[in-house]
Amino acid sequence: VSGFPELTSGHRPVGVVSFAQHDNVRREGEHNDVEMLMPVVAEVFANIGITKDDVGFICSGSTDYLIGGPFSFVGALDAVGVWPPRAESHVEMDGAWALYEAWVLLQEGEIDSALVYAFGRSSPGDLSEILALQLDPYYLAPLWPDPTSLAALQAQSLIDVGRATEADFAAVASRARRSALTNPKAQLAYDRSPEELLREDYEVAPLRRHALPPLTDGCAAIVLAAGDRAYEWCERPAFITGIDHRIEAHALGARDLTRSPSTRLAGVKAGVAKARVDVAELHAPFAHQELILVDALELGDDVSISPSGGALAANPMMSAGLIRIGEASQAIWTGQADRAVAHATSGPCLQQNLVCVLEGV
Amino acid sequence: MSERCAVIGIGQTVAKSKREDVSIAGLVREAAVMALADAGLTFADIDAVVVGKAPDMFEGVMMPELYLAGALGAVGKPMFRVHTAGSVGGSTSIVAAHLVASGIHDRVLTVAFEKQSDSDAMWALSVPQPFSTPLLAGAGGYFAPIIRAYMHRSGAPRDTGMRVAVKDRRHALLNPYAHLHLPDISMQMVEESIMLWDPLHYLEACPSSDGAAAMIIGSERAAAQAESDTGRRPAWIHGMAMRSEPTMFAGRDQVNPQAGRDCAADLYRQAGITDPRADFDMAEVYVPFSWYEPMWLENLGFCPEGEGWKLTEAGATSLIDGGDIPWNCSGGVLSSNPIGASGMLRFLETALQIRGLAGEHQVPDARRALGQAYGGGSQFFSMWVVGVDKP
Numbered sequence: 001v002s003g004f005p006e007l008t009s010g011h012r013p014v015g016v017v018s019f020a021q022h023d024n025v026r027r028e029g030e031h032n033d034v035e036m037l038m039p040v041v042a043e044v045f046a047n048i049g050i051t052k053d054d055v056g057f058i059c060s061g062s063t064d065y066l067i068g069g070p071f072s073f074v075g076a077l078d079a080v081g082v083w084p085p086r087a088e089s090h091v092e093m094d095g096a097w098a099l100y101e102a103w104v105l106l107q108e109g110e111i112d113s114a115l116v117y118a119f120g121r122s123s124p125g126d127l128s129e130i131l132a133l134q135l136d137p138y139y140l141a142p143l144w145p146d147p148t149s150l151a152a153l154q155a156q157s158l159i160d161v162g163r164a165t166e167a168d169f170a171a172v173a174s175r176a177r178r179s180a181l182t183n184p185k186a187q188l189a190y191d192r193s194p195e196e197l198l199r200e201d202y203e204v205a206p207l208r209r210h211a212l213p214p215l216t217d218g219c220a221a222i223v224l225a226a227g228d229r230a231y232e233w234c235e236r237p238a239f240i241t242g243i244d245h246r247i248e249a250h251a252l253g254a255r256d257l258t259r260s261p262s263t264r265l266a267g268v269k270a271g272v273a274k275a276r277v278d279v280a281e282l283h284a285p286f287a288h289q290e291l292i293l294v295d296a297l298e299l300g301d302d303v304s305i306s307p308s309g310g311a312l313a314a315n316p317m318m319s320a321g322l323i324r325i326g327e328a329s330q331a332i333w334t335g336q337a338d339r340a341v342a343h344a345t346s347g348p349c350l351q352q353n354l355v356c357v358l359e360g361v
Numbered sequence: 362m363s364e365r366c367a368v369i370g371i372g373q374t375v376a377k378s379k380r381e382d383v384s385i386a387g388l389v390r391e392a393a394v395m396a397l398a399d400a401g402l403t404f405a406d407i408d409a410v411v412v413g414k415a416p417d418m419f420e421g422v423m424m425p426e427l428y429l430a431g432a433l434g435a436v437g438k439p440m441f442r443v444h445t446a447g448s449v450g451g452s453t454s455i456v457a458a459h460l461v462a463s464g465i466h467d468r469v470l471t472v473a474f475e476k477q478s479d480s481d482a483m484w485a486l487s488v489p490q491p492f493s494t495p496l497l498a499g500a501g502g503y504f505a506p507i508i509r510a511y512m513h514r515s516g517a518p519r520d521t522g523m524r525v526a527v528k529d530r531r532h533a534l535l536n537p538y539a540h541l542h543l544p545d546i547s548m549q550m551v552e553e554s555i556m557l558w559d560p561l562h563y564l565e566a567c568p569s570s571d572g573a574a575a576m577i578i579g580s581e582r583a584a585a586q587a588e589s590d591t592g593r594r595p596a597w598i599h600g601m602a603m604r605s606e607p608t609m610f611a612g613r614d615q616v617n618p619q620a621g622r623d624c625a626a627d628l629y630r631q632a633g634i635t636d637p638r639a640d641f642d643m644a645e646v647y648v649p650f651s652w653y654e655p656m657w658l659e660n661l662g663f664c665p666e667g668e669g670w671k672l673t674e675a676g677a678t679s680l681i682d683g684g685d686i687p688w689n690c691s692g693g694v695l696s697s698n699p700i701g702a703s704g705m706l707r708f709l710e711t712a713l714q715i716r717g718l719a720g721e722h723q724v725p726d727a728r729r730a731l732g733q734a735y736g737g738g739s740q741f742f743s744m745w746v747v748g749v750d751k752p
Contacts, residue, residue: 010464058605064444065423069490070416071446074737078607085620087627088605088741089452092417092424092444101441101456107463108363133423137479138384141422247440250428265437347427352440 001231005239005359008271014106015230015237016358019326020044021220024187024314027123028217033062033072037079037119037219044115044221048233052080055223056111058088059102061095061118062318065130076119087111094118095220095322096245096283096344096354102224103243112229119219120317127215127317135348136250147348148212148286152204154257154349155288159206161258164291166206170194172287173210173312180309187314188214211287218316220323238329238340238358242270245354250347257349263296266355267341272297278337279304281324283345285311292350293343303341307331321345325356332360365752366461367595368712369468369587370400370577376540376697379478380571385425386432389474392575393433396470400577401590404434407577408466413443413453413473414701415736418485420476433472445603447500447647447736449473450574450704451743454732455601458578458745462598467580473705474573482569482700501566501650503738505558508652511616512560515655517670519560522651523551526565526695528679529648533692535680535721540570540697565651565695572699574706581751596712599729599746600631608738615739621660624742628731629662632746637731638663641746643680643687643714643724644731645707649694654678658688661733680724690714690722704734708745715747 004013020043022028028036045051052058058080064072073090082088091098095118102114128146135141158164171194180189197210223233230237246262246269249255267273280303284290294305306312308327311320321344328340339359346352372395374380380388389412397403410433412426422428426442433440445452450473457471483499511517530546533539543550546564554563579587584595604624606613613619625637634640646661648654655669663686664672676682680690689695691710694703711730713719719727729748735741 063424064416064418067490069488070418070485071737073444074446074608074740077605082605082607083610083612085604085606085618085623087603089443089456089603090445092426092442097441101459104459104463104465107465108459110363130423133421134427136428137420137422137425245439246437247427247430247435249431249436251431254431262437346424351427351430 001228002361005241005361007241012107012109012226013239014103014224014226015234015239016222016325016329017225017230017234017237018044018047018223019329020047021185021323021326022218024185024216024218024316026215028121029123033076033119034079037076037117040219040221041079041117044223048223050233055113055115057102057105057114058086059098059114059116061091061093061098062120063092065133066120066317067124094344094346095319096325099222099322099325100243100245100354103240106224106226112227113223113225115221115223116322117219117221118319118322120319121217122215122317123217148204148207150252150348151286152207153252155206157257158288163258164288167194167198168291169211169287170197172290173197176306176309176312179307180313183308183313185314186309187216189309189313207286213285213311213315216314216316218314218319220319220326222322222326236333236360238332238360240356241359242357244269247352250351252349258292260292260296260350260353263293263353263355266353267297270355270357272341272355272357275339277303277339277341279307279328279331279340281308281310281328282306282343283311283321283324285315287312289350297341321354328358332358363462364464365581365597366458366578367584367597368576368747369579369584369595370396370402371709371713372396372399372575373538373706373709374573375538376570376572376699378569380476385420385476386429388476388571389429389472389573390432392573393470393472396575396577400587402468402577407434407468407470409439409460409469410435411441411443411453411457411469411471413449413705414475415447415449416485418480419482419700420479445736445741447700448704448734448741448743449736450702450706451708451732451734452603454576454705454708455603455743455745458598458601461578461580467583469578470575471578472573472575473702475699475701476571477569478571501558501561504650505561507615508560511652511656514616515667515670517655520548521655521670521673522560522565523548524673525648525651525654526551529689529693529695531681532690532722533696536691539692540568561650567649567694567698570697570699572697572702574702574709576709576712593718594716596715596747597751599748599752600628601745602628603743606740608740616656617660617666618739620740621742624744625661628744628746637661638686641686641729641731642727643690645691645710646688646733647694647704647707647735648689649698651695654688680722687724690724704743707734708732711747715749
């Protein structure tokens with residue numbers, strides 16, 4: 001035990017000690033959700049030599065609409081095998097929020113560890129149509145606005161206020177896909193210059209193809225451990241020194257789309273600015289959203305942004321946020337970072353955001 | 362360390378078939394505003410909002426909490442969404458309470474709802490899935506064979522379920538928020554209603570309701586403040602537990618699920634319950650189909666296995682007949698079933714009883730109460746104990 005980082009008074013040190021993710025692919029057609037999850041859950045335990053019986057709580061994140069049936073999480077539990085019966089819960093949110101629920105429970109001291117997992121396949125349906133059903137059912141959803149069009153409104157707002165140009169979007173995409181070349185789990189990686197990317201056609205102006213995330217099937221799992229248990233299972237745990245999430249109004253007209261006040265507030269509450277940040281894994285599905293998030297979290301030029309390639313390299317619904325926490329933790333384990341920030345988002349145009357600060361000792 | 366926490370505010374809408382006068386946002390806000398008023402608070406006093414509901418296809422809105430952020434005063438705050446099938450209302454209450462018990466927040470608003478009239482739950486439950494056998498039967502069709510197994514195992518007389526159906530509907534007549542008010546309810550009326558899934562008659566099944574439930578969970582400090590502001594005492598949370606088990610495998614006892622028994626054991630350990638029938642003054646238990654009362658009486662340890670029907674038959678669970686352990690004094694799920702909120706209504710009703718605010722369906726001097734919800738193929742369980750005494 002090498003000690004614990006400084007925490008908010010009363011908080012218990014909880015660390016990310018294991019992480020596994022599925023290959024991010026366009027279509028995982030051979031397997032259903034359970035079959036996709038099974039090897040990932042097995043791997044997250046095998047990494048640290050434990051079994052499902054060693055964790056005190058299980059929490060998952062997913063959404064029914066991706067497979068078009070109720071209770072998608074029910075069958076998914078079979079990937080863990082909850083027998084004998086286990087303390088377990090589920091959020092209809094990205095797995096990053098499932099991790100938050102587990103972290104809250106770990107604070108109380110009754111349990112020392114938790115399994116968190118999340119899954120989602122974009123391939124069974126048309127994601128543009130599905131995500132339209134996430135909008136206000138009376139005023140917005142009947143118009144079927146697709147997520148790319150909404151994101152384009154946001155990107156255009158950034159251009160209109162003079163905070164970014166299309167070249168900036170291309171620069172983000174170029175860097176992200178180049179970083180992804182070293183990420184074996186990435187779905188979309190390439191070495192192409194911003195100039196080359198700017199020659200692409202618009203998908204929805206001002207967003208060209210490169211500014212959009214890929215459609216991804218995938219899943220991920222994390223093990224959290226508290227106190228000394230974290231060191232039993234991991235040489236250098238990535239301790240959560242701050243975690244917070246906030247939501248904004250749903251109506252796009254009620255928000256300044258060029259800013260992310262919920263990310264800013266969550267970042268302040270999580271203590272992002274208290275010390276130097278080495279790595280920030282940001283869940284920015286659209287290239288321009290990274291610029292908004294970097295601004296909200298006040299990350300300087302010295303911060304390595306999404307070295308995994310981020311959501312532009314792979315965007316598995318419901319687990320892309322959890323994967324940011326996993327990637328940031330890996331940077332701590334390997335010594336690439338001493339202090340990392342992970343971010344997750346949900347809802348149209350960055351409506352809801354979670355910020356997690358991870359530190360190694 | 363776990364901090365003390367309590368229910369300090371309660372709100373619920375009247376449950377009915379169609380709330381055509383409000384949107385989903387209007388429905389949940391109605392319950393939330395009522396809970397805030399009960400606690401002497403406004404939205405500004407709330408630290409976080411936790412929303413629960415059953416499958417999103419029940420309304421046709423994916424992750425509707427995103428759209429509800431404004432209506433629930435959550436803008437700029439943490440907002441959380443729980444979904445654990447039918448147990449969700451209970452699990453949501455528990456997730457909210459942990460945000461306070463962990464010392465992270467002082468006052469958390471938790472809301473659960475279903476607006477079934479916006480979609481069709483029977484359809485949503487029966488969508489064919491790849492790799493799965495379609496049930497095409499809704500929940501009743503799923504549970505009827507399990508009930509028949511219980512009857513076979515326990516030797517319970519066929520009228521046991523009908524007794525529960527009558528008893529809970531008589532209770533509902535005392536609850537102005539209940540959906541079904543059937544003043545003429547009788548054994549004969551239940552027996553003459555159409556047979557849906559043998560042995561379940563139409564009147565032995567829960568209705569489809571629109572409705573919302575809300576609670577404010579407060580810390581010790583918040584509870585003291587609310588009590589001094591409103592004169593209404595808090596309902597202290599003495600224990601909370603959740604358990605899950607797989608839907609199906611060869612060794613599973615679906616009649617008396619291990620997860621339910623384990624969940625109760627964990628809960629009773631926390632709350633110091635040794636003899637549930639004697640230690641509780643009342644219970645609100647998720648009984649969507651009549652026969653689940655005797656089955657859960659056994660699963661929750663109110664009697665030995667195989668004898669639950671005897672308590673029902675003897676009137677032990679009836680408030681009106683002066684039973685020693687009244688169950689579902691509100692009328693229960695059999696009288697109101699806004700699915701996502703049905704579990705929270707169980708938890709909420711126990712708090713209402715402990716606070717002495719249950720009106721006509723109040724159990725005199727209720728000091729300790731059990732709330733239970735279950736979901737999925739009776740595989741997800743959430744439970745809590747609330748009491749008058751500070752734990």
